[in-house]
Amino acid sequence: MGFSGKIKQHWVIICLVVIVVVGVFLRLHNLEDGLFFQADQARDLNLVSRAIDGGPGWLPLLGPKAGGTYLRLGPIFYYFEYLAALIFSLDSPAVMAYPDLFFSFLSIPLFFLFLREFFSKNYSILLTAGYAVCFFEIQYARFAWNPNSLPFFNLLFFYAVYKFFQANNEKAKFWWTVLIGVSYAIVGQLHFVSLLSLPIAIAFVFLIRKIYFKNIKEQWFKYLGIGLLVCLILYLPAILSDFQTGGNNVLNFLKSIGQKGSDTTSLVTLLQKDAFIFSKYFLVILAGIVDATKLTINQFISVLVLFFVAGIFLLKKEDGRERKFFIGLVFVWFFSYFITYFPLGSKLQPRHFLVILPLAFIFVGFLAQALRQLFKFRYATYVAGIVLLVPIITNAYGLKTWFTEISDSQKKISTYRKSSLLKSVGGESWWHLKKTAEFMHGDCEKGRIVMVPPKESYRSLYDYAMEYVGEKRPYSIQWGSFSEDADACFYVIGFAKNDITDRFGGILQKSKYVQFGDVAVTRFYIKDGQKIVKIKNPFKKGGNGKDIEVRYTDTIDEIEEISFDSEESDKNDSREEAGNESADSEGDTEESFLDDVGRMDRVFLKDLFDGKTE
Numbered sequence: 001m002g003f004s005g006k007i008k009q010h011w012v013i014i015c016l017v018v019i020v021v022v023g024v025f026l027r028l029h030n031l032e033d034g035l036f037f038q039a040d041q042a043r044d045l046n047l048v049s050r051a052i053d054g055g056p057g058w059l060p061l062l063g064p065k066a067g068g069t070y071l072r073l074g075p076i077f078y079y080f081e082y083l084a085a086l087i088f089s090l091d092s093p094a095v096m097a098y099p100d101l102f103f104s105f106l107s108i109p110l111f112f113l114f115l116r117e118f119f120s121k122n123y124s125i126l127l128t129a130g131y132a133v134c135f136f137e138i139q140y141a142r143f144a145w146n147p148n149s150l151p152f153f154n155l156l157f158f159y160a161v162y163k164f165f166q167a168n169n170e171k172a173k174f175w176w177t178v179l180i181g182v183s184y185a186i187v188g189q190l191h192f193v194s195l196l197s198l199p200i201a202i203a204f205v206f207l208i209r210k211i212y213f214k215n216i217k218e219q220w221f222k223y224l225g226i227g228l229l230v231c232l233i234l235y236l237p238a239i240l241s242d243f244q245t246g247g248n249n250v251l252n253f254l255k256s257i258g259q260k261g262s263d264t265t266s267l268v269t270l271l272q273k274d275a276f277i278f279s280k281y282f283l284v285i286l287a288g289i290v291d292a293t294k295l296t297i298n299q300f301i302s303v304l305v306l307f308f309v310a311g312i313f314l315l316k317k318e319d320g321r322e323r324k325f326f327i328g329l330v331f332v333w334f335f336s337y338f339i340t341y342f343p344l345g346s347k348l349q350p351r352h353f354l355v356i357l358p359l360a361f362i363f364v365g366f367l368a369q370a371l372r373q374l375f376k377f378r379y380a381t382y383v384a385g386i387v388l389l390v391p392i393i394t395n396a397y398g399l400k401t402w403f404t405e406i407s408d409s410q411k412k413i414s415t416y417r418k419s420s421l422l423k424s425v426g427g428e429s430w431w432h433l434k435k436t437a438e439f440m441h442g443d444c445e446k447g448r449i450v451m452v453p454p455k456e457s458y459r460s461l462y463d464y465a466m467e468y469v470g471e472k473r474p475y476s477i478q479w480g481s482f483s484e485d486a487d488a489c490f491y492v493i494g495f496a497k498n499d500i501t502d503r504f505g506g507i508l509q510k511s512k513y514v515q516f517g518d519v520a521v522t523r524f525y526i527k528d529g530q531k532i533v534k535i536k537n538p539f540k541k542g543g544n545g546k547d548i549e550v551r552y553t554d555t556i557d558e559i560e561e562i563s564f565d566s567e568e569s570d571k572n573d574s575r576e577e578a579g580n581e582s583a584d585s586e587g588d589t590e591e592s593f594l595d596d597v598g599r600m601d602r603v604f605l606k607d608l609f610d611g612k613t614e
Contacts, residue, residue: 015125016112023108023132026399027101027141032094034406036143036423037430040064042460044144045096048081052090056082057606061241062249064146066192071252074189074238077146093430093464096144104141107152108132111358114159118326119365123388127361130391135288135398136281136350137357139423147191150354157183157198158333161205162326164220177223181230187355189235193340194355201336208328213321241603248600273345274338275301281353285360286391288398290419307363310370317373327366334359350421364391410517413496427454427495427518435516436493437465443512443523444489449475451491454519458493484526496520 007014044064051058059082063073080099088095111131115124131137140148160183164176188195206220232239242249276294279301283289292300315327337356341348368384375383401417405425408414410432416425440449449471453462459477466475476488492508496515512523 012121012125016109016128019112019125019129019132020105020108023138024105026133026138027104029403030406031097031101031142032092033410033429033431034142034403034424035094035097035430036428037093037433037461038428039457039460041093041096041144042464044078044081045090045093045464046460047078048085048096049090051078051082052085057604059605061237061244061603061605061607063189066256069252069256071192071256072249073146073192074185074235076186076189076234080149081144093144093468097142100141100144100148103149103152104137107137107155107358110152110155110159111361114155114162114358115362115365117162118323119369123365123368126385126388126392127365130286130364130388130395131358131361133392133395133399134285134357134361135395135402136285136353136421138399139402139421140351140354143423145351147351147354150187150190150194150351151357153183153187153190154194154333154355155358157187158201158329161202162329164223165209165325166322173220173223174226177226178230181227182234184227185231185234188231189238191351191355193337193352197336197340197355200339201332204332204336205329208325208332212324212328237605240608244603244607245600270342270345274342274348275304277346277348278338278353279304281348281350282360284350284421285353285357286364287394288401289394290398290421291417307367310366311363313370313374314366330359330362330366361391364388408517412517414518432516432519433461433465434468436519436521437462437469437471439514439516439521440489440491441466441469441471443514444473446489447487448473448485448489449491450485450488451475451477451493453477454494462493490524490526492522492524494520494522 047060060075060078063075063077065072077099081096084095084098088098108128108131112124112128115127119127137151157180160176160179164173164180167173167176184194184198187198209216209220238249276297280292280297282304283292283297283300289296311327311331315324318324318327334356341352344352364387368387371387372380372384402422402425405414405416405422406429409416409425409427409429414426416422440451449466451462453459462477496518508524509527510522510524514521
């Protein structure tokens with residue numbers, strides 16, 4: 001057999017390898033400079049860094065906090081980051097993203113394997129290619145955050161469920177059960193929505209097998225104990241934490257149930273909102289369009305309807321039981337999350353769709369397959385092929401646009417699409433933090449540095465950035481008052497499009513201005529040795545001197561706090577999605593023992609032996 005013959009024989013493997021290589025390249029391209037690094041990432045890095053420096057005893061028994069509550073996830077996300085730091089060392093904050101990258105890499109061949117249980121080789125290759133270049137998935141794979149590996153572990157869970165029912169011997173069923181338990185325990189520790197949704201999925205699966213596969217003798221109940229035991233083992237740190245805190249996290253879990261809901265109770269209104277949100281994010285997943293108009297999103301709802309109609313059509317047309325089960329499992333996957341999401345309505349965030357991200361491409365495959373079977377004319381195959389190619393082309397264009405936006409933000413005041421979904425644009429990347437920290441470190445010739453960051457949440461970011469660039473002098477990250485100090489260098493860090501140093505009524509005198517793309521650093525001194533008492537809204541868009549309240553005096557006994565607003569309202573709105581935690585203010589609730597449940601100090605592994613918490 002000649003060379004061309006070998007290529008024809010192994011073309012599927014060759015194409016899959018090429019797809020994986022392209023997918024890996026896109027996820028690694030310019031990773032460190034384009035890294036999204038905000039408050040959550042700085043917090044997690046500090047936790048892991050302490051465990052690296054102080055030993056595994058400093059590993060926490062609980063993970064990140066669920067936004068808007070005192071409830072904490074399981075710690076598996078931190079353990080993944082700890083392993084990455086041990087293997088690669090913490091020379092860069094990008095190391096924290098390595099676990100998410102690794103699972104994103106693995107999700108590409110795993111998706112192909114899942115697709116091959118139903119689709120042809122051609123369809124599976126094209127759909128896998130679309131997933132590999134998916135802008136939505138790639139963006140979340142390129143920074144460290146607990147929900148970012150959800151696509152892989154949800155895919156692994158449902159693949160293991162499907163293979164479990166295909167297995168013909170007890171040994172195979174045992175290992176698929178273990179994999180189901182592992183994937184569920186991990187995905188439940190990455191996001192609570194999966195902890196709640198996947199048991200619903202399992203219940204639906206058992207019901208389907210009981211009704212439609214009653215002629216097949218299946219003894220799957222005895223495997224439930226194995227799956228539960230695996231989950232128990234992986235949840236052991238969280239269980240031990242609750243023993244130490246008197247069940248604090250369990251009580252917060254009970255308290256959080258029902259806290260997040262839509263602002264309407266009308267089923268029709270909720271259905272309309274859910275349809276709009278699902279359409280919006282399926283459009284992002286399949287086409288990489290983050291700034292679609294409301295009209296476009298509403299029109300895309302009809303495409304979602306076509307997806308479901310295609311799936312139902314194939315369900316009726318298929319003769320093989322296992323092929324029918326595959327389609328049924330896909331619908332179970334979708335509706336198990338839809339049921340959980342339904343009460344949330346417009347409060348759904350982009351991260352909520354990571355759990356069903358692979359489904360968008362599977363539904364495209366259903367549509368292509370249905371078109372080919374329904375319209376049996378000469379060019380039906382080409383029409384189906386075009387349907388499969390659309391996600392590849394549109395996502396490739398969306399990726400190119402995003403990479404250009406990131407590059408522009410490091411060179412000039414950039415123009416980027418307005419969307420809370422976009423990361424690392426507009427000056428919010430590790431590159432900008434590092435460059436501004438390097439400048440202040442090298443520019444200041446005095447004994448200490450005083451800086452005013454663009455947002456209050458940037459305190460922890462600049463703490464890490466200044467340490468990263470080797471700053472040993474005392475420095476102060478001010479979000480309060482400050483006064484002239486002969487031994488200090490003063491800097492204001494802000495978004496370059498809103499230069500605010502000329503809004504202080506002539507109090508500040510610029511001495512140096514340096515721009516790093518979308519972010520600028522201004523060195524200044526305070527005229528006449530005055531003491532700044534209160535500055536209000538210096539970063540307000542389109543503001544002027546009258547929009548800023550400035551008071552200063554020579555003798556001040558009581559200093560008031562400075563209040564800074566963030567640069568743009570749309571970025572402020574995206575804080576929850578970006579991973580900046582803040583507890584929502586609690587409304588009036590009925591008095592119960594849960595009302596007094598608050599957050600207790602973290603428990604670390606070492607605390608199990610010395611009985612202390614921090």
